[in-house]
Amino acid sequence: MIACGATPSQTTTLEQQSPFAYTRVHSQRRHSGVVARVNTVAFQGIDVMDIDVQVQMSGGIVAFTVVGLPDKAVGESRERVRAALHALGLSLPAKRITVNLAPADVVKEGSHFDLPIALGLLTVMGVLPDEEMARYTALGELALDGALTPVAGVLPAAINALAGGRGLICPAACGGEAAWAGEELEVLAPPTLLALINHFKGTQVLTPPKPRLQEDEGAPPDLRDVKGNETAKRALEVAAAGAHNLLMIGPPGSGKSMLAARLPGLLPPLDPAEALEVSMIHSVAGLLEGGKLLRRRPYRDPHHSASLPALVGGGTRAKPGEISLAHMGVLFLDELPEFPRPSLEALRQPLETGRATVARVHAHVTYPARVQLVAAMNPCRCGHLDDPALACARAPKCAADYQSKISGPLFDRIDLHIDVPAVSPADLSLPPPAEGSAEVASRVAVARAIQAERYASATVPNGGRAVRTNADADGELLERVAAPDASGRALLTEAAERMKLSARGYHRVMRVARTLADLEGGQGVRRVHVAEALSYRRIAPGR
Numbered sequence: 277m278i279a280c281g282a283t284p285s286q287t288t289t290l291e292q293q294s295p296f297a298y299t300r301v302h303s304q305r306r307h308s309g310v311v312a313r314v315n316t317v318a319f320q321g322i323d324v325m326d327i328d329v330q331v332q333m334s335g336g337i338v339a340f341t342v343v344g345l346p347d348k349a350v351g352e353s354r355e356r357v358r359a360a361l362h363a364l365g366l367s368l369p370a371k372r373i374t375v376n377l378a379p380a381d382v383v384k385e386g387s388h389f390d391l392p393i394a395l396g397l398l399t400v401m402g403v404l405p406d407e408e409m410a411r412y413t414a415l416g417e418l419a420l421d422g423a424l425t426p427v428a429g430v431l432p433a434a435i436n437a438l439a440g441g442r443g444l445i446c447p448a449a450c451g452g453e454a455a456w457a458g459e460e461l462e463v464l465a466p467p468t469l470l471a472l473i474n475h476f477k478g479t480q481v482l483t484p485p486k487p488r489l490q491e492d493e494g495a496p497p498d499l500r501d502v503k504g505n506e507t508a509k510r511a512l513e514v515a516a517a518g519a520h521n522l523l524m525i526g527p528p529g530s531g532k533s534m535l536a537a538r539l540p541g542l543l544p545p546l547d548p549a550e551a552l553e554v555s556m557i558h559s560v561a562g563l564l565e566g567g568k569l570l571r572r573r574p575y576r577d578p579h580h581s582a583s584l585p586a587l588v589g590g591g592t593r594a595k596p597g598e599i600s601l602a603h604m605g606v607l608f609l610d611e612l613p614e615f616p617r618p619s620l621e622a623l624r625q626p627l628e629t630g631r632a633t634v635a636r637v638h639a640h641v642t643y644p645a646r647v648q649l650v651a652a653m654n655p656c657r658c659g660h661l662d663d664p665a666l667a668c669a670r671a672p673k674c675a676a677d678y679q680s681k682i683s684g685p686l687f688d689r690i691d692l693h694i695d696v697p698a699v700s701p702a703d704l705s706l707p708p709p710a711e712g713s714a715e716v717a718s719r720v721a722v723a724r725a726i727q728a729e730r731y732a733s734a735t736v737p738n739g740g741r742a743v744r745t746n747a748d749a750d751g752e753l754l755e756r757v758a759a760p761d762a763s764g765r766a767l768l769t770e771a772a773e774r775m776k777l778s779a780r781g782y783h784r785v786m787r788v789a790r791t792l793a794d795l796e797g798g799q800g801v802r803r804v805h806v807a808e809a810l811s812y813r814r815i816a817p818g819r
């Protein structure tokens with residue numbers, strides 16, 4: 277509990293200077309113990325919960341208290357709010373001020389409570405009209421000079437405000453983000469608290485913000501830069517077409533990272549609904565720069581030293597992890613065996629379900645995490661297992677040790693395993709290949725359209741998951757759409773026995789075969805497709 281510092285004499289001076297009709301209204305309310313209410317939100321993942329900020333000013337010991345499970349940032353709001361009001365020429369009245377954040381049993385996190393608390397105070401002080409506040413949801417952080425600084429989660433808050441039939445008040449820097457919720461949403465995005473007060477007093481009009489998209493930062497890297505490596509390029513095309521996970525194994529400098537960076541350029545752009553969904557996660561993480569909506573599929577390549585919460589989400593504020601930030605895009609794990617084993621194991625469940633659940637003290641927070649995993653690794657620690665001239669003396673034992681760092685279940689979740697051999701100097705001196713990312717992307721787009729049409733009409737249950745691509749299809753649905761012809765089935769059964777494929781591995785081959793048939797126009801799955809799909813299942817040494 278912190279006592280309010282304003283003495284009655286200071287208050288009088290500031291009242292006299294103040295441009296607001298504070299003195300008159302305040303004197304009417306002086307002993308009534310008035311309560312003002314302002315709507316704001318709390319976040320649980322990308323889900324939004326309405327929070328009612330109640331501000332009461334009453335007689336008694338001079339104090340300014342925030343209750344209702346505030347975290348440290350919310351507790352510190354008092355100081356920012358006090359300073360921001362001071363910058364307007366207002367002092368907190370020498371009264372007992374209680375701020376209650378209801379419902380009181382939900383932990384309130386973040387700095388976005390500054391603005392609703394300040395608005396509640398300005399309402400009980402009579403500076404702002406009571407009835408206006410009920411029409412809006414407000415969120416924003418206050419600087420000490422009264423400026424409004426950007427906060428995370430404005431996009432989901434705006435969508436929630438629209439659904440509740442209210443307008444949104446947010447910092448100017450987040451206005452472009454809020455405007456994406458819909459044209460019907462009234463957005464007030466003032467740069468400062470003073471601009472907002474002036475808007476309500478009718479002396480300054482705030483122009484509605486325009487929805488903003490990220491600028492095109494130039495073309496993504498092109499597949500034309502990659503010389504040779506034809507098998508790897510084909511596998512990349514298959515991965516893009518069916519949204520399959522991909523593991524590339526090869527010696528240093530063979531082009532694995534180069535290939536992975538070219539995958540986003542082969543994927544279809546985000547459609548508007550997807551862009552909104554992906555941007556919501558980035559908004560909650562506070563990563564939506566300048567409030568601009570994403571339009572490219574995300575490509576996240578965390579370093580192998582990233583912590584487990586950084587990868588799957590969590591930490592003190594249950595932020596989304598890399599796997600959720602890569603939702604609808606690519607998660608690239610370079611040097612896969614160098615990642616700590618617990619981190620890799622923690623990825624197994626989100627890879628299977630498309631959701632990352634973060635355990636909290638009071639609740640579980642779930643973020644969407646439907647990613648295409650691309651991983652790269654050297655075959656052994658020295659990296660030259662397949663080259664007797666360069667391999668170290670411990671080969672092949674060191675390769676078995678190194679590759680066994682990837683657990684069988686994780687290995688099983690990767691549909692395509694390919695070798696990326698070193699490119700020969702002869703290949704490197706070739707002219708650039710005729711085919712680049714644009715040509716491959718157009719074939720991928722056709723295969724994706726075939727899948728979208730197929731799964732839009734699929735009525736078979738798929739474990740509660742929406743199916744958009746072959747990589748999402750499972751169980752009965754997969755049996756129905758990807759059953760190979762008789763000779764294809766015979767090849768698959770025989771190979772599964774010889775390669776000791778798990779049931780999951782068996783289904784992954786069927787899925788890849790379905791994508792190969794889709795790249796050829798979407799007819800039935802034949803033996804040739806099964807054979808090629810099987811070629812993408814590398815058996816690691818030691819397994």
Ligand SMILES: Nc1ncnc2c1ncn2[C@@H]1O[C@H](COP(=O)(O)OP(=O)(O)OP(=O)(O)O)[C@@H](O)[C@H]1O
Pocket residue numbers: 501502503504505526527528529530531532533534535652653654699704
């Ligand atoms: N197929 C290729 N065509 C053209 N250049 C290539 C090719 N492969 C590799 N290079 C060149 O080698 C460089 C290193 O490639 P890259 O980083 O992709 O290798 P890597 O397989 O990821 O190696 P590491 O295992 O050490 O991570 C590239 O920046 C590029 O200049």
Ligand SMILES: [Mg+2]
Pocket residue numbers: 532533534610652
């Ligand atoms: Mg690399």
